[in-house]
Amino acid sequence: MATTNVFPGHILTPPTLSNLKLGPGLYQQRDRDGQTSIIATRAGTLHKSGKNKYYVESNGRRYVPAAQEPVVGVVTARSGESYRVDIGSAHPATLxxxxxxxxxxxxxxxxxVGSLVYARVSLANKDLEPELECFDAQTRKxxxxxxxxxxLVISCSLGLARKLLDPAHFLLPLLGTKFALDAAIGVNGRIWFKTATPKQTIAISRCIQAVDEDQLDAQALNVFLNTLDI
Structure with missing residues (x-):
């Protein structure tokens, strides 16, 4: 399946349906004849991750939960033995x-209330509220x-958030050559980072905004960094 632009209702034909994993923006259905179809549910660009995972990347800001995705959430309430967490989706998640x-x-x-968590979506169903967990499901670590x-947490487009999860993306490695930082990237368009000084925090915030809005490449970002007082 080649990378292409898709729209809601677009019917896709992957090379194989064996062990197929569908990410955000795709839905699998079976018709009356028993034929299986993959249908796009949002407008965007179709991408393939690994051997058999497909998803639609859009540059929106409303997050649609999908299983196994990392998110940055804010605790909004406690209910019995669980927490309600805002992850930027249509409904709060349960942790x-x-x-x-x-x-x-x-x-x-x-x-x-107000605590930040870096979690993984463990359950995502259109008929149920999403559920979160703060460990790896296989190792329990x-x-x-x-x-x-x-x-500090800042917001960015969903498209940039997914790109930053790719170790090959230039932004975080380039910032890491300038000063030490800790970061957590949520595919829900939230980036948490921690630095040693307020100046470095402001610099990171401005760099992420510049890459997201102005589409700076590595060379342009390096020039931009040199203009900041860090």
Whole structure:
């Protein structure tokens, strides 16, 4: 399946349906004759990730949850043994208080309203609210997920957020050559980062905005960085 532009209702024909994984913007249905079709549910560019995962990338700002995707969320309430988390989607997500590495009824994180979490979408169904977990489903280790303390969160387009998850993208490695930073990228268009000084925090924020809005490449961003007081 070649990379192409798609629109809602566009019927796609992947090379094989064996072990096919569908990301955001795609829906699989079976007609009365038993034929399976892959249908686009949003406008954007069709992409392939790995051997058999396909998704539609759009530059919108409304996030549609998809299973196994990393997100940056804000705790908005606690309900019994779980938390309500805003991830920028149409409905809030649920995060179980035990969905952390090593968590038990006696030993578990005590999150407050306003706390930031880096989580993975464990359940995404159009008829149910999304569910989150803060560990790797296979290893049960945190693997970078959990509460995000300190730092700053800024918003960007969903398209840029997905690009930043690619280790080959120039932005974060280039910033890392200038100063030390910690970062967490959510495909829901939220980027958390933590630096040593307020000047560095402001510089990162301005660089992300410049790449997102002005479409700067690595060379242009390097020139832009040299104009900042960091």
């Amino acid at each position: 179980d208080a035990l969905a952390f590495e090593g968590a038990s009824k006696r030993n578990r994180p005590q999150l407050k 945190a693997d970078g997920f959990g509460e995000l303390k300190g730092g």
